[in-house]
Amino acid sequence: MIRNREELEKQRLEVREWVEKVAIPNEDRVAELNEVPEDIVKDMQARGYFAWAIPEAYGGLGLTTEELVLMAFELSYCSVAYRARVGSNTGIGSESLIVDGTEEQKQKYLPRLASGEIVGCFALTEREAGSEATALKTTAIRKGDHYILNGSKAFITNAPISDLFTVFARTDPDDDSHRSISAFLVDLDTPGLSVGPAYKMMGQSGSPVSEVYFKDCEIPASCLLGNEEGVGFRTAMKALNKQRIHLSALSTGPAMRMLDDAAKHAQERKQFGQPIGDFQLIQAMIADSHVDIAAARTLILDTARKRDEGLDITLEASMCKYFATEMCGRIADHAVQIFGGSGYVADYSNIERFYRDVRLFRLYEGTSQIHQLNIARRTFDKIAKTGSVRL
Numbered sequence: 148m149i150r151n152r153e154e155l156e157k158q159r160l161e162v163r164e165w166v167e168k169v170a171i172p173n174e175d176r177v178a179e180l181n182e183v184p185e186d187i188v189k190d191m192q193a194r195g196y197f198a199w200a201i202p203e204a205y206g207g208l209g210l211t212t213e214e215l216v217l218m219a220f221e222l223s224y225c226s227v228a229y230r231a232r233v234g235s236n237t238g239i240g241s242e243s244l245i246v247d248g249t250e251e252q253k254q255k256y257l258p259r260l261a262s263g264e265i266v267g268c269f270a271l272t273e274r275e276a277g278s279e280a281t282a283l284k285t286t287a288i289r290k291g292d293h294y295i296l297n298g299s300k301a302f303i304t305n306a307p308i309s310d311l312f313t314v315f316a317r318t319d320p321d322d323d324s325h326r327s328i329s330a331f332l333v334d335l336d337t338p339g340l341s342v343g344p345a346y347k348m349m350g351q352s353g354s355p356v357s358e359v360y361f362k363d364c365e366i367p368a369s370c371l372l373g374n375e376e377g378v379g380f381r382t383a384m385k386a387l388n389k390q391r392i393h394l395s396a397l398s399t400g401p402a403m404r405m406l407d408d409a410a411k412h413a414q415e416r417k418q419f420g421q422p423i424g425d426f427q428l429i430q431a432m433i434a435d436s437h438v439d440i441a442a443a444r445t446l447i448l449d450t451a452r453k454r455d456e457g458l459d460i461t462l463e464a465s466m467c468k469y470f471a472t473e474m475c476g477r478i479a480d481h482a483v484q485i486f487g488g489s490g491y492v493a494d495y496s497n498i499e500r501f502y503r504d505v506r507l508f509r510l511y512e513g514t515s516q517i518h519q520l521n522i523a524r525r526t527f528d529k530i531a532k533t534g535s536v537r538l
């Protein structure tokens with residue numbers, strides 16, 4: 148749902164201009180520094196990028212899912228590091244709090260997440276609990292008016308720069324089902340919480356990811372998200388449902404950028420006396436890429452609108468995540484092919500960086516295989532209930 152089309156269009160074009168004038172010219176600097184420099188972070192804060200999906204009552208812009216997706220298409224047209232810097236505050240790092248936090252918890256954290264004053268992250272995965280997230284082992288044992296956390300989390304985006312950790316832990320260690328998982332809001336300065344060094348990764352330079360450790364980490368009972376035990380996994384799934392639509396949009400921006408760059412290159416680069424774009428085998432890759440992007444955009448926007456209407460979009464969110472991230476991978480591969488050797492060599496193009504950066508999309512927030520399983524299961528369910536996948 149778009150609340151005010153004219154206003155949104157103004158904001159969308161402002162982001163487009165910022166991406167072209169600030170983000171793209173600084174991409175090499177971000178990659179070299181391996182961080183988004185402070186001046187650019189401050190600029191993004193001032194422009195309200197951290198506030199997009201946070202409700203207006205808590206200092207955010209309260210964008211609907213459709214509006215968020217339209218903005219995400221724009222902000223992700225540049226190096227992934229920029230949107231990863233703001234993306235946990237206006238996505239996975241605040242969403243659990245938005246959907247299930249108490250009023251007091253929202254008042255305490257959301258305004259600061261919206262302004263970008265603090266950074267939030269989402270700590271679900273553990274080394275032994277990846278796709279099988281319900282196998283997590285971190286415990287949170289109640290002692291009077293406190294909980295004691297023990298365990299560790301792995302692969303947590305923005306952990307090295309986070310102030311607020313949404314941590315999923317088991318409150319009843321004798322119950323290994325999802326019903327004993329609870330969510331907690333843990334501040335960085337809590338004794339017993341420590342953060343590992345940022346990983347050395349295949350791509351996404353400038354987006355720090357690391358482990359998080361809890362050793363007899365004592366937190367007040369008021370840190371229990373929503374003040375309710377045993378519903379943490381449900382909270383995580385609610386947050387991820389929205390995030391998967393968001394991530395799908397964030398996978399479409401890089402795809403558009405790579406297609407634009409590859410199409411321009413195809414028209415400029417000459418071999419055999421003519422632009423390579425005149426060759427039909429190159430045209431086939433351009434055409435397939437464009438169709439892929441158009442299909443992803445349509446699916447994502449349709450799903451976002453359904454979510455805004457309050458419909459259950461669990462199946463569609465999985466479809467978006469699976470299709471858009473695989474689509475982006477296909478386009479990265481075509482782009483390298485169209486650029487030839489220059490697509491492989493960093494001195495000649497940005498394409499090799501995008502190729503490495505976007506590989507992650509198919510792994511986190513549910514791997515492609517996990518989404519395929521989810522889509523198949525829900526398809527069988529739908530057919531069992533209604534006899535058909537027809538709308």
Ligand SMILES: Cc1cc2nc3c(=O)[nH]c(=O)nc-3n(C[C@H](O)[C@H](O)[C@H](O)COP(=O)(O)OP(=O)(O)OC[C@H]3O[C@@H](n4cnc5c(N)ncnc54)[C@H](O)[C@@H]3O)c2cc1C
Binds near residue numbers: 268277278301305356
């Ligand atoms: C850079 C990065 C950032 C991340 N950020 C976060 C974050 O901020 N917060 C967070 O909580 N997590 C985060 N993650 C974790 C991410 O969500 C997990 O890596 C992902 O869920 C996969 O888990 P895994 O790595 O343990 O792989 P595994 O679960 O071990 O999977 C390995 C392979 O087996 C396949 N597989 C597993 N089960 C099945 C099955 N049933 N059927 C078929 N195939 C199967 C998978 O598809 C995959 O191909 C991040 C990961 C990375 C790499």
